[in-house]
Amino acid sequence: MNIELSEIKGYDEREIVLELITEVTKSGEEMEEKETRGSKSTDLKLYLVNSSEDIQGRFDKAGMDVADDKNTKKAAREFFNSIVIEEDEVSDGISFLSVTYPRYERTDEAIVVDRGDVFWILTTELKEWLEDTVEKVIKYLPQLERVYLSPDELEDTMRSIADSEIAGFTAEYHANHKDRDATLQFHGAEKNDLRTAEDAFSATPTRIEFNQKNSPATAIQGSGSNDGFLKLESVREDSEAKAADTLLRTSEMFADRDIEQFRVNADTSWKLFQPGFVVDEYTSIELYDPGRDETEADSLDRELEEEVFSKHRYQTGRWGDDTFFVYDKEHEEVFELGIESNELVLHARETTTAYSLRAFCRTVLDEFDSTYSLRKKETRVKAQ
Numbered sequence: 001m002n003i004e005l006s007e008i009k010g011y012d013e014r015e016i017v018l019e020l021i022t023e024v025t026k027s028g029e030e031m032e033e034k035e036t037r038g039s040k041s042t043d044l045k046l047y048l049v050n051s052s053e054d055i056q057g058r059f060d061k062a063g064m065d066v067a068d069d070k071n072t073k074k075a076a077r078e079f080f081n082s083i084v085i086e087e088d089e090v091s092d093g094i095s096f097l098s099v100t101y102p103r104y105e106r107t108d109e110a111i112v113v114d115r116g117d118v119f120w121i122l123t124t125e126l127k128e129w130l131e132d133t134v135e136k137v138i139k140y141l142p143q144l145e146r147v148y149l150s151p152d153e154l155e156d157t158m159r160s161i162a163d164s165e166i167a168g169f170t171a172e173y174h175a176n177h178k179d180r181d182a183t184l185q186f187h188g189a190e191k192n193d194l195r196t197a198e199d200a201f202s203a204t205p206t207r208i209e210f211n212q213k214n215s216p217a218t219a220i221q222g223s224g225s226n227d228g229f230l231k232l233e234s235v236r237e238d239s240e241a242k243a244a245d246t247l248l249r250t251s252e253m254f255a256d257r258d259i260e261q262f263r264v265n266a267d268t269s270w271k272l273f274q275p276g277f278v279v280d281e282y283t284s285i286e287l288y289d290p291g292r293d294e295t296e297a298d299s300l301d302r303e304l305e306e307e308v309f310s311k312h313r314y315q316t317g318r319w320g321d322d323t324f325f326v327y328d329k330e331h332e333e334v335f336e337l338g339i340e341s342n343e344l345v346l347h348a349r350e351t352t353t354a355y356s357l358r359a360f361c362r363t364v365l366d367e368f369d370s371t372y373s374l375r376k377k378e379t380r381v382k383a384q
Contacts, residue, residue: 001109001124005088005096013113016094016122017244020044020111023124025235031218041233045130046247047121047138048147048228048254052355055143056095056114060085062141076140083133087112097121099133108133118147118255142330145355147228147258148362150374151204154226155194157253158208161246167211167221169194171203172370202291202371212246214239220246227362228254261285262354262361265378282379285357287344287364287372300339308368313359328356335360344372 002023008016024044055062066072067080084100093114100107108130110123123134138144149157151171158166168187171194184203186193197203205226212220219239222232230251235243264283301322309316315327324337333356336347344364346357365372 003109005090008090008096008111010091011094012091013094013115013120014244014248016090016111016113017247018240020122020124021232021235021240021243024232025237025240027237028217031234031236042124043127044232044247045123045125045127046230046251047134048230048251048258049119049121049138050117050145050147050258050354050358051119052143052145052353054114055141056093056112056119057087057089059087059097059112059137059141062143063137066140066142072142073140079136079140085137097134099137101133110134115251115255117259119144120251145358147254148262148358149226149228149254149257150261150361150365151206151226151370152373153257153261154208154224155205157250157257158210158224160253161210161212161250163215164210164212164220166191166194166208168209169197169205170207171197171201171205172366173197173201173203174370204365204370206366212242214242219243222246224250224254228258230254258358259354261374261376262358264348264353264357283348283352284377284379285346285361286375286377287346287361288375289342289369289371289373291371292342292369300342300344303368304337304339304344308360308363311363326360328359331356331359 001020003019008019011019021044023042063080063083063085067077069077082101082103084102086098086100088096090096090111095112097110097112098107106129108123108125110121110125113120113122121134121138123130125134138146166189168185168189171184173182173184184197184201186197187209194205207223207225209221209223211218212222214236217236219236220232220243221234222230224230230247232243232247262285304324308314309324309326313328313330315329317325319325322339325334326337327334331353333352334349335352335356336349338345338347346360348357361374365374
């Protein structure tokens with residue numbers, strides 16, 4: 001990044017965003033000359049990350065804990081043994097994070113903002129560099145997990161950006177409700193292109209690009225992805241404040257929708273009776289697809305065994321013909337998975353949190369069957 005720690009000492013989050021936006025600000029002429037997206041020009045990137053504990057100021061120690069833990073993945077241990085993390089305070093709840101690869105003599109920098117419900121990690125470094133540094137810090141620290149939106153939530157959020165239009169999108173296409181055959185990419189999308197892709201290919205969006213106007217000219221170009229990633233690609237001069245407000249507001253919507261989908265609010269409690277039990281409260285997440293043929297339900301559990309539970313992450317047990325007890329080894333949590341016709345229903349147990357529920361839903365939607373939609377239920381059951 002082209003920002004020194006000394007230049008932003010004492011800044012609040014909006015001042016930080018405005019300072020970073022200067023790196024992507026362009027004149028009107030430069031905006032008109034920008035013909036295509038995806039070039040290696042500077043972008044402002046924002047990762048939205050959930051944290052199970054407050055590790056701000058302790059990223060280095062958290063990384064060393066992983067490196068010293070023989071039970072963690074070999075790739076994670078090797079990563080933290082190969083890098084150097086430094087973190088300096090900018091202001092209350094904001095820190096300047098540096099990740100250095102001594103072997104390559106390269107340092108990538110980011111700014112971490114504690115927003116209460118989520119961390120913001122802001123940077124203007126190249127994406128291909130971040131994949132080997134900052135993104136791996138997020139991936140390998142067990143306390144951290146990126147916000148995740150289902151395709152429906154992503155589309156609703158991006159369409160709600162004021163004074164904007166969808167300019168393109170990336171959508172995953174699954175054939176026969178299971179195998180990923182292709183990824184569709186549209187740039188300069190027409191109004192109904194996304195709906196057509198969904199109807200014709202069962203393709204659901206994973207990234208949506210938008211253009212935002214200061215009438216009549218394009219003022220802001222950006223995108224949002226369902227894995228908690230927002231990006232501003234270019235901002236017209238004199239539109240910096242609007243860009244900052246857009247990024248702040250959209251990130252809040254991302255975090256709010258993630259919390260709404262996955263937070264376990266009900267205190268699951270089980271009371272034993274003879275000859276069974278009753279559940280007082282519960283949180284459930286349903287993955288459903290009205291278009292999926294109910295006759296496929298018989299093979300659904302087999303497909304889950306082969307394509308989801310075969311991953312090293314999960315251990316499972318069966319209860320009857322249609323219920324799995326699932327242990328997420330990464331988060332050390334148990335939840336219950338029921339197969340109801342052609343739907344998957346996740347039930348939180350006493351110790352289940354959003355982390356294991358979110359991770360499982362992400363696996364199903366991204367790798368197993370992207371045609372599913374997601375809805376959450378929370379109920380208090382009164383004993384008769």
